[in-house]
Amino acid sequence: MKKLYYLIAICIGAGIGFLVGGSQAPLAAKGKSATKVIQSTPTYGGFKSQIAYGEHLVWISGCHDCHTPKKMTAEGFELDSTRLLSGHPAKLPAPDVNRAEVEQKGQVVTETLTAWVGPWGISYAANLTSDKTGIGNWQEKNFITSMRKGKYKGIESARSLLPPMPWPMYQNMTDEELKAIFAYLKSTKPIANVVPSPKPPVSPAPGK
Template identity: 50%
Template sequence: MKAILPLLILVAATAQASDRIERGRYLVNTSGCADCHTPLKMGANGPEPDMARHLSGHPQGFTVTAPATPPGEPWMVLIAQTGTAYSGPWGVSFSANLTSDPDTGLGRWSESDFVQTIRTGRHLGRGRPVLPPMPIPVYNHMTDDDLKAVFAYLQTLPPTRNKVPDPLPPAGVR
């Protein structure tokens, strides 16, 4: 019986981790994450998600130089046919790589880094602001358990090496 107890604990912990990952998969798939973080490609019937780059963010090497949206124009404009770059009064923002890649994605992030990013609206919970169109005011209402589940799921994604460019400042700002 003593030998069985550690095995039962391991099985229960594995089941709990699996449940958390599945909850995260559900939340990612119903919260629109892929809408911005998965680049589009041209398919037979028009633009479609490029699932070979699922949740890998703005494609490295796809250069966007558009300035921020001029005053009086719509507050936000999609400026890349990939669906991963946006221009507005804040400058130009690029969708982040959410895969588990340790150098260009979330592979080195901790669960706490992820939760604090969503809670504070700041990169790694303490860095630069997370820019529009990322709906931080919506996602920061998720429970800690849900955010941890999202992070657990994202960590299961195959790493996609894709260095997303840094945001560009508004026109005239250095």
């Protein structure tokens, strides 16, 4: 009988030792894995590179609608492929219109769709190419500030961006999207084009 009790005690002790030992190993493993730093790999929206993703975003976000000069064809306006994203042509004069009347009643654009007249005055589409007359000297943080806060050249103390720039919509883009767009713009063909400065309105804004 004593031998029987002795064998039962040995079995119980071995069982407890197994449970305790077996439960400690996974805990130790978990503790070890918790210290690892998981590196996330950028997905770039499923595109092969950040620049390719940025190019896609530029095309679908309507950037060419204002920042690329247009030319008239038998089928209407089309993008001037020799001046992509170069902004309002430096030598193209402002629209020849009755500004006071336009500013009070609505807005008008040039034939290149790069200059706009409205209650804010005259605004010109900026040069977004990698040239120094475009965004060649910009830093990524400038571009993000420009899109997030609507500031000229991404400078906090600068004037606000003028219509029709839809930055209130673009500010909802993710950091990844904005960084991809900037990376693409910095990779574009540099086109030297000094865009004219905007002009203030000639009459008080409507309602004032």
